[in-house]
Amino acid sequence: MIAHTRQRGVAMLIVLWACTLLAILLGGFAVMSRTEGLQARYQFAQAQAHYAAEAGLVQTINGLMSQDPQQRPIPDGRPYPITFDDAKVIVTVVDEDGKVDLNSAGGAVLQALFQAAGAPQQRAISLAAAVQDWRSFGIAGLPNGAKAPAYKAAGLPYGPRNGPFATIEELQQVLGMDNDLYEVVAPVVTIWSGRERPNPVHAPALALAAIPGMTPDQANALLASRQDPNASVAGANGVTHSIRSEATLADGTRAVLRAVVRLRGAQAGSQPYAVLRWQEGDSE
Known part of the structure; x- marks a missing residue:
């Protein structure tokens, strides 16, 4: 039981x-x-x-x-x-x-753009020259610009393209560009207009502020x-x-x-x- x-x-x-x-x-x-x-x-x-x-x-x-x-x-x-x-x-x-066309804009336009975006004058001058050096085919750089030796001296594993910008994002690689400034200018730059201004x-x-002679x-x-x-x-x-x-x-x-x-x-x-x-x- x-x-x-x-x-x-x-x-x-x-x-x-x-x-x-x-x-x-x-x-x-x-x-x-x-x-x-x-x-x-x-x-x-x-x-x-x-x-x-x-x-x-x-x-x-x-x-x-x-x-x-x-x-x-x-x-x-x-x-x-x-x-x-x-x-x-x-x-x-x-x-x-x-x-502003990264491949066609002149130095005055680029400088005015970077200054309007908040960069100090001297930095804007250097960035404008560096952008032109990035897209130019020659090995000689502009005054205040940046060719391959400048990138090497900065410890970067690359140099300028020495040719036209292929994408807008490529601007981030230009010597002297930082993320904060890039975020400001990215919406108003292009590689497709072919215009100098x-x-x-x-x-x-x-972009209006980047046009030479344009007053506020x-x-x-x-x-x-x-x-x-x-x-x-x-x-x-x-x-x-x-x-x-x-x-x-x-x-x-x-x-x-x-x-x-x-x-x-x-x-x-x-x-x-x-x-x-x-x-x-x-x-x-």
Whole structure:
């Protein structure tokens, strides 16, 4: 009788352990299923926001190519709201002609840019010369500039390209440039305009300050004139534009796309535009 009771107790204990183990397994499966469900919803929302941002970008490109001036966005960085499905999309367009071209700008433009961005005069002079030395093919440097020996003396494992800037990010490698100054000037420099100085019609404020002879009063007047909703710069646009499209869903999910596009026009047998640069997110 006692042995039988012990057997029943052992059996009951095994059943209890089995039930406990089963409950743990079921709980784990429930947590895993919930986590997978949340991940799926997050990924779906991210994809939805991404495609909304892409729709805003494509719609803006179509507007830039429109024959109707009223349909073309003014490329001076002003925000354009767009609604796409349940997403709110904000698009900004900047004409690359309004920026400082790292490969074409003269020393006076580069110096004025760096000074306007907060660099002391002597540092701005040296940086302007170093930028010109970076892109020049010769081995002889400018006064206050930097060719290969200067980089070696600074302990850097590289020298100047001795050719045109291939990317905007390359500016970070120029001797004397630091991250703080780069973050300020990066939004207003380009490698795609080919202009010696920015086009003042839609240049950002910092790029306006880099134009020789541009006074603060003139720059402020230009910026103020853009606040007129009836203002138009039809016919003044270039062919290469930076576009930033930010989409936000009702639940706060956000996606940002940035692209540099060059319009080609309606040429037979060719794409109407080319994408020169494509980035997801706001990081450089």
